Amino acid sequence: MNLTDERVISALFQEHYQSLVSFTFQYVRDKDLSEELVQEVFAKLWADGYKIKIQTSAKSYLLGAVRNAALNYLKHVKVQNTYAQHQMYVASNDEIQDFLEYDELKLKLEHALKQLPEKCREIFELSRFEEKRYKEIANELGISLKTVENQMGKALKILRQELGDYLPILFFLMMR
């Protein structure tokens, strides 16, 4: 795939733009910003296409790239703007430039999820995937609210441990 070819980029744009913006919106919760971030990813891909190597699929690359752009944005503007008086490691070049393509990320997330005890996983999925309230989950499973809280905390703890490898990489990975 020749990424410097306008027709290739245009086709990728037609096919994925809308869903990439929706995807980015999950992370930054701002429509205009989501569009800007996705546009920037396309522009960079087009301009720098000759040095980019896609590992899995174009879609997986694009999802990974926009998620990364969203993360860089959150790191820089949101977090640092709000906490401006505590700037410690602000810099203009600590952008993460090397990122996981989405398929790879998804595998890691799914693998981490499999490490949860069954009940714990069920509760986490009801909350996160089906966006059920704690109360609904408790009723549905016939358990106490306290148990739901417990299990959710436990789920986060285990997931974070399981992904311990990938989370720091997100923050530490830099220039190639």
Next chain:
Amino acid sequence: MDQEPKHITEEQWARYFAGESTDQETNQIESWRDASSNNADLFLEYSLLWEDFGTIGNKELTEVSVDMGTAWEKIKGQKEMIETEITVSFPWFKIAASILVVMGLFFAIRQLNHAPKDLFVQTQNNTEFLQLSDGSEILLNRNSSLEYPEEFSNERKVKLTGEGFFDVSHDPDKQFLITIGEATITVLGTAFNIKSSELADTVSVLVSRGKVLFAFKDKEQILTPGQKATLFTSTQQIIMQNSDPSGLDEFWRTHRLQFNGQSLRYVVKALTRAYNKNILLSKPELSNCSLSAIFENDSLSNILDVIALTLNLEVKREGSTITLSGDGCEPN
């Protein structure tokens, strides 16, 4: 006022992101997040974890309406902008060609009206020290360029890409003007560091001495010593920041880092950025360890050995990744 909790439990995190927190708890978590940049970072880590998992379920994403035509035009425009920037700052052959053109043009003009010659210096893998006709001194970082007249006439004006440290000679009658992208930095006589990043679309100025006026379009910010400001070109905001206490911002020219009881997490981040190597902590408890030390002109492996010895850690190298492991420290 809400009390700032020392520590947020996993259950509290889960409740917060699942939207089950009480207002009071939400406030507590947010004020905890705002209390330090380490906290803010941890917050970001949890939000990322939460949002990432949100993408793997089968739930429909919120449909955001877009205007494909406008979006495509913007992409085209941005792509061209990136390419012009790259032509100036990267491939050496294009630069060589453009210098020839520029020089050729200037020789032609010089023949006509004897204007002073413009010089263009581009660094690749080296830093370069420059002295300008007014006595100002500039240290140009790697992959940066400076365009300046051989002889200043009635104004002092230069153009920078990348990063440089400027020590500008004092001349109250002639201000010194640096343009970098669309931003300008105006000074009378002072020392400061400027850095731009194409990828991040930012320009940062850090002042060592004197006073600097940092301007972009209709926005202006006066900076005094120790202050740092970053312009985010995409959002057109200039944000004031304190410079990094470890001296990281100027590490490229001072080769010096100092830590004053900061967390190991912070130290590792600073080293990661300074040496451009991927350094990880084997477990979160290690971030509780703190370090006080000064490193000057030291190699990364020396520094890591010192840290390992001080905190009783083990340094492991695998490929390009370095991992620090050990027992960790009690939270303080």
